[in-house]
Amino acid sequence: MGVGVGLTILRQGLVFGTTALRRRLLVSLEVNNKDRAYEWFLAWLAHNAQSAAPTSSRRAESWLRSHQLSVETAVEQRSNGSSSVLFRLVAGPGTHWFKYGGAWMQMKRERETRSMQLMSGTPWETVTVTTLSRDRHLFSKLLTEARDLALRGQEGKLVIRTAWGIEWKPFGQPRRKRPLHSVVLDTGVSEKVEQDVKAFLQRRQWYADRGIPYRRGYLLHGPPGSGKTSYIQALAGSLSYDICLLNLSERGLGDDKLNHLLSNAPERSFILIEDVDAAFNKRVQTSEDGYQSSVTFSGFLNALDGVASGEERIIFMTTNHLGQLDPALIRPGRVDLSMLVDHASPTQARTLFTRFYGGSESVQPELVERMGQQVEELTAKEMYDGKEISMAALQGLFIRNNAQDAVKTLPELFVERRT
Known part of the structure; x- marks a missing residue:
């Protein structure tokens, strides 16, 4: 018995000593x-x-x-x-x-x-x-x-994140940043949005001193292919921001999870909600397969600027149909700046044409200038019964053709759109 008790004490002593030694x-x-x-x-x-x-x-x-x-x-x-x-x-x-x-x-x-x-x-x-x-x-x-x-x-790359449950997870590999000047918008549009974002980022203390929630909302509206999403992506890259892509039709997304995601967005990130008109056209959110989301219109509004909504965030929303949006969604405080990104204007067409063909050694500067003038005339709104062309269509035309063929086939593109 004495030997057994002694061995037990010795074993416990060794365990205690080993533990104490490890801790030290x-x-x-x-x-x-x-x-x-x-x-x-x-x-x-x-x-x-x-x-x-x-x-x-x-x-x-x-x-x-x-x-x-x-x-x-x-x-x-x-x-x-x-x-x-x-x-x-x-x-x-x-x-x-x-x-x-x-x-x-x-x-x-x-x-x-x-x-x-x-x-x-x-x-x-x-x-x-x-x-x-x-x-x-x-x-x-x-x-x-x-x-x-x-x-x-x-x-030098842009990180795209998507909502995974109540967390933001990277989607795919980081993408190369797109230069801001590569997205050709109408005169003053890009500059106005960029200046507003930069001014907001520099006025954190100004908002705090006046008791104003430090958040900003932007709405880019216009026809498809006008460059709304491309501009947001380029703007985020120029400011070294990431993009958090939020899909309101995601299964399992409810008002509480939506509020949590918006309140816990990663730092230095834009929250992008695309085609918001399709999400709440009739104040009911339904996906393509008929699944009705549990996100309510009132819950979405409260997540934007309600009592429990978060601060220090920038939200970008896009829509193709401004008239279908509820006035409660686009009022000041939820949408602080609304900007039209329209079809290609003569100035946009000229700029895009010059960037595509101006650097080519086979095209003389005089020829580039003359081609640019022709593109400007063909894209004038007074021609072709007021028909317009998107920047995406212009870009596709310039990719498929050289400078001479692009100018020759441009009227045919307008005819196809009119018919």
């Missing part, structure tokens, strides 16, 4: 998949493990030692329309070891399969990184490096 000598950092640093850390780990592979010409300091890997598949869309599939191996659930800053670190990736996130349906995951207490300063350096690596991959 080791330090752990826990990151769950609800935090943005979770994806950054896994991407950093995969990047450094690949850099340290034997096929590399240099040997990176970080080296992942693991026999448990997971694959992440990404589709890269190129500017010419083609795409390619990329595979990236990341550390899977289990225990892994890697070296960073001269110190060995243990990483445990744990996945809770018995409980899922209610909105996204993905399992809860946690990454725990453990190292010696003397090396705790390396955690901040590691996370900073992972963040910089993630942001460097998005530098």
Whole structure:
């Protein structure tokens, strides 16, 4: 009995001593998949493990030692329309070891399969990184490096996010930013919207001093193909903002979730709601397959400027039919600036024609000027019984033809639209 009691005390002492020693000598950092640093850390780990592979010409300091890997598949869309599939191996659930800053670190990736996130349906995951207490300063350096690596991959690109449950998730790969001058609008339209957005961003304190909610709403209305969405995308890129694309007909989207999404939009993001006239034409929101959304018109209005609505946000809405919008939706406070983006004007047609053919070595400057004058005359509203042409149609015409053929076939395009 004495030996048994002694062994029990010894075992408990060893457990207690080991625990105390671990608490004194080791330090752990826990990151769950609800935090943005979770994806950054896994991407950093995969990047450094690949850099340290034997096929590399240099040997990176970080080296992942693991026999448990997971694959992440990404589709890269190129500017010419083609795409390619990329595979990236990341550390899977289990225990892994890697070296960073001269110190060995243990990483445990744990996945809770018995409980899922209610909105996204993905399992809860946690990454725990453990190292010696003397090396705790390396955690901040590691996370900073992972963040910089993630942001460097998005530098000069536009991130599109969509609503996934009650969260905003990136949609596809970051896209190349479109220059603002590449979207040709009528005289003064682009400048007025851009100046208003920049003035709003610089008056945060002005709004706070006067007790005005710090939010701004814009409505771009006009016919299809006039460049409304393209301009919003270019404007976001010029201001280094992202775009959060909100689809009001999404299944499962209700008033409470809509309010949560608008109140928790990522920083430096535009919230884009396209074709808002189709969403609430008769104050009932129905999708194409007949599914009626639970988002109500009153709930949408309250999410825009109600008591529980969030601040520090910029909302862009587009519509092809301004007259079908309810006056309650476009009143000041919900829509602070409404701008018409109309069919192609003579000035727009001339500018677009010059940008397409002005830089061609085979086209002389005098010929470009004469061609531009002809395009301006053909797109005048007084001709062809007042028929008009969209900027999308003009762009398609210039893509298919050279300068001479474009001017020759332009009247035929008007005839096709009239018939």
